[in-house]
Amino acid sequence: MQTMQNMHEYAFFLGCIAPNRYPGCEASAIKTSAKVGIKLLPLEGASCCPAPGAFGSIDLNVWYAMAARNLCLAEQMKKDIALICNGCYKSIYEVNHILKHDEELRGRVNEILKEIDMEFKGTIDVYHLAELYYDPKVCGVQKIRDSVTTPLTGAKVACHYGCHLLKPKKERHLGDTEAPTWFEELIAAVGAEPVEYRNKMMCCGAGGGVRGYDIVHALDITNEKLINISEVGADAISELCPFCQLQFDRGQIEIKEKFGDVYNIPVLHFNELLGLAQGMSPQDLALDLHAVDCTPFLEKVL
Amino acid sequence: MAAKSYDNPELNKKLADQRYHNSQSNPEFTKDILKTSRTVANMCYQCGTCTGSCPSAPRSTYRIRLFMRRNVLGLENEALTDPDLWLCTTCYSCTDRCPRDIAPTDVIMAMRNFAFKRDIVPRNFLQTVQLIYNSGHGVPNNDVNRAARVRLGLTADPPTTHMYPEYIKGIQKILDLYGLKENSDRILKGD
Numbered sequence: 196m197q198t199m200q201n202m203h204e205y206a207f208f209l210g211c212i213a214p215n216r217y218p219g220c221e222a223s224a225i226k227t228s229a230k231v232g233i234k235l236l237p238l239e240g241a242s243c244c245p246a247p248g249a250f251g252s253i254d255l256n257v258w259y260a261m262a263a264r265n266l267c268l269a270e271q272m273k274k275d276i277a278l279i280c281n282g283c284y285k286s287i288y289e290v291n292h293i294l295k296h297d298e299e300l301r302g303r304v305n306e307i308l309k310e311i312d313m314e315f316k317g318t319i320d321v322y323h324l325a326e327l328y329y330d331p332k333v334c335g336v337q338k339i340r341d342s343v344t345t346p347l348t349g350a351k352v353a354c355h356y357g358c359h360l361l362k363p364k365k366e367r368h369l370g371d372t373e374a375p376t377w378f379e380e381l382i383a384a385v386g387a388e389p390v391e392y393r394n395k396m397m398c399c400g401a402g403g404g405v406r407g408y409d410i411v412h413a414l415d416i417t418n419e420k421l422i423n424i425s426e427v428g429a430d431a432i433s434e435l436c437p438f439c440q441l442q443f444d445r446g447q448i449e450i451k452e453k454f455g456d457v458y459n460i461p462v463l464h465f466n467e468l469l470g471l472a473q474g475m476s477p478q479d480l481a482l483d484l485h486a487v488d489c490t491p492f493l494e495k496v497l
Numbered sequence: 498m499a500a501k502s503y504d505n506p507e508l509n510k511k512l513a514d515q516r517y518h519n520s521q522s523n524p525e526f527t528k529d530i531l532k533t534s535r536t537v538a539n540m541c542y543q544c545g546t547c548t549g550s551c552p553s554a555p556r557s558t559y560r561i562r563l564f565m566r567r568n569v570l571g572l573e574n575e576a577l578t579d580p581d582l583w584l585c586t587t588c589y590s591c592t593d594r595c596p597r598d599i600a601p602t603d604v605i606m607a608m609r610n611f612a613f614k615r616d617i618v619p620r621n622f623l624q625t626v627q628l629i630y631n632s633g634h635g636v637p638n639n640d641v642n643r644a645a646r647v648r649l650g651l652t653a654d655p656p657t658t659h660m661y662p663e664y665i666k667g668i669q670k671i672l673d674l675y676g677l678k679e680n681s682d683r684i685l686k687g688d
Contacts, residue, residue, distance in 0.1 A: 211636035214655035218642060222649040237656035240664035242633035248587055249625040249635065252609035253618060255533065257675045261629075264671065307674055311667035362589035363600060372593050398552045398588035405553070405586045407621030412584060415556045481645045 203333050205277035205322070206269040207235035208287055211243050212437035213279055213464075219480035220437050223470035224279050224324055230342045230473055231334045233327060235277060241265050244286035247359070248404040251286075259300065260307045262290035266321075267313040276321045279466060281436035282402070285359035288321040289366065323360055325435045325465055326369060329377050339384040343472040346386025347496040352468070353390055353429035353460075354378040355420070355443070357436040358398050372396060381465060382433060385472035387496070393423040399434075401442035411453060417446045421458050431461045431492045433468055440464055445486045461489040471496065517570055526573035526611075534607035536600040541565040547591035547601045559584040561591055561601050568604055577612040583619055616684050623681040630678050633658025633665050 213220040225235050242265060250258040265287060269276045276287060294301045295317040305314050327333045361372045369375070373396060379389035400406070400416030421443070424432060434440050444462040451457050463471075467480050471493075482489045502509055518524060530538055547561040548554050554561070559581035567576040576582065585605045592600040612618060625635045634657065643653040654660045658668065672678050 209655050209657055211634045214646075214651075214657065214659075215634060215636050215638045215642055218646045218649055218651055221655070222651055239656050240661045241657045242664070242668055243629050243635040245629055246625055246635045249622045250629075251587075251606050252583075253613045253622055253626065253681075254675060254677060255606065255610055257672065257677050260671050260675075261668070264667065307671060310674060311670050313667075358586075358588040358590075363592040363602070365598075396590070398586045398590070400552065400586060403583075403585050403587035404619065404622050405584060407624075408583045408619045412553070412557060413586070416552050416586070419552075479649065481649055484642070484645055 202232055202234040203327070204234045204236060204274055205327075206238040206272050206274040208238050208241055208244070208265065208269070208276045208278040208283060210278065210280045210283040210437070211246075212441055217437050217440060217464065217481075217484060219470070219482060219484065220279055220440070220464045220466050223464070223466040223475060223480055226475060226479075227342070227466055227469040227473055228324060231328070231338045233277070233324075233334060236272070236274060238265075238268055238272070238276070240268055244283040247282055247285040248402050249407075252404055256303070258286065259290050259294065259304050262286045263294060263304050263308060263315045264311070264313060266291050266319065267308065267315055270316055270318050273318070275319045277324050277327060278321070279324050279435070279464070280438060281323070281357040281359040282438050284321070284323050291317070291319070291321050292366065323435065325360075325378070325381065328381060336380050336384045339381060339469065343385055344474045345472055345497065347468065347472050348386045350387045350430040350492060350496045351390045351428055352382050352387040353392055353424040353427065353432050354382060354395070355399065355432055355434040355439055356396060357434060357439045358402060360435060378433075378435070378465070382468070385468055387468070390427045390429055392427045392429070394420070399439040399442040400446075401438055406442065410449065413442070414446055414450050414453060417442055418450050418454060418456060421447070421450070421456070421460065424460060425458050429460060430495055431463055433463050433465050435465055437464060448486045459487055459491070461485065461487050461492045463489070463492075519570075521574065522571035523573045524571045526571045526576075527568055529611065530568050530604060530607045533610055534600065534603040536603045537597075538565065538568050538599055538601075538604045540597045541569055541599055542597060544596060546594050546596060550590040550594050552588060552590070553584045553586060557581065557584050561585070561605070564605060564608065565599075565601055568608075573611075576608050577615060577617060582608055582612060616687070618684065620685065623685050626672070626677055626681045627685075630669055630672055631665075633668055
């Protein structure tokens with residue numbers, strides 16, 4: 196365990212789906228990060244990021260202002276933001292970046308924020324917890340490996356990176372978006388075997404409001420990914436985004452109902468996998484809230 | 498007069514119009530999209546890399562390249578009234594691969610913004626607005642989840658607007674300043 200002085204502190208931006216549907220993602224983020232020198236502090240009064248698909252599609256100006264309000268809360272704490280959802284990353288990281296570099300837009304957003312006694316100053320940065328785990332300046336793969344007490348050996352895990360953490364590449368800083376492997380390194384660090392599969396970087400299908408607009412269309416995309424993932428015999432899917440998690444997890448139930456295809460592949464956020472590897476119990480992670488039963492995977496690794 | 502002329506005034510007029518505008522074209526639309534999308538959408542040369550990268554294309558009639566062309570031609574009506582506009586999952590694969598360094602995804606987002614100005618928007622988008630207006634969350638907490646959170650040693654409600662509802666007022670003010678709640682109420686009622 197780190198001493199307090201060595202802890203990297205971040206304002207923990209929760210979003211919606213992690214705290215309100217998969218609380219195990221939130222609990223495991225707080226507990227696993229504490230074991231590798233990262234302290235996640237509550238960001239009081241934060242809201243939805245807001246959902247980039249829904250809000251960005253309706254009125255980008257509202258999207259900028261609402262995301263800026265969340266950023267202001269962290270600026271007031273004088274802490275950088277860490278978060279665990281790719282959708283949140285799109286809103287919070289991208290709006291922070293745009294407003295820092297576009298003076299005219301910043302002025303317009305601040306006119307709105309003035310009405311609620313806030314001002315976007317551009318004094319903090321935004322990170323996904325997974326990139327902090329991978330970054331040797333903050334944590335690094337070795338430290339993740341060292342924190343493992345129950346290696347998840349014998350399980351094949353398919354990595355789903357999701358979209359908004361890496362793409363568009365020119366507005367991000369996480370490297371290659373065609374065949375990245377850093378997530379696989381993190382999976383190997385917790386003792387599991389990462390497996391490659393066809394069209395790995397394809398979308399889960401849920402984003403852009405499509406899950407709500409045309410669920411069959413969204414599920415058809417998910418189904419293609421599940422076919423590719425099942426073909427390589429994966430025991431579980433791991434992702435970095437609770438919305439992708441929802442799409443793969445509840446989506447498998449919906450795909451069974453609508454298309455008759457059955458996969459039963461458990462879907463776990465990387466935080467949840469790391470939690471298991473650090474000795475958290477399935478009860479500590481509320482894996483019973485997952486739609487797809489995680490038991491076969493758990494029996495294999497624990 | 499075009500560089501090459503024919504004994505056909507109508508054809509000459511067409512050849513002189515290097516933007517291929519027709520009676521349906523609104524050149525202002527192209528400019529509006531440029532400004533809102535923050536990407537040089539008018540530079541598209543129709544190679545089709547976007548459609549080839551699109552996960553929605555193989556399972557629908559949605560063709561991102563077609564929307565890019567409609568933008569260049571200023572075909573506002575055609576673009577904004579096409580239901581396929583709402584099939585983009587915003588995965589940004591097209592944006593990453595565009596050889597012209599355009600962000601077609603952001604063109605779609607801008608077009609959706611202009612569709613909304615005409616009250617064209619799927620209901621689920623507006624329902625998210627309602628939820629955020631009332632709770633601060635697009636996906637709010639529920640009793641099953643509250644019980645699970647307590648079991649995990651978390652607070653029943655997360656330390657967001659759920660635990661600090663005094664922040665919701667500020668959110669409502671932002672949404673009201675843009676007239677978003679009012680507009681979404683009106684559109685939902687009109688159905």
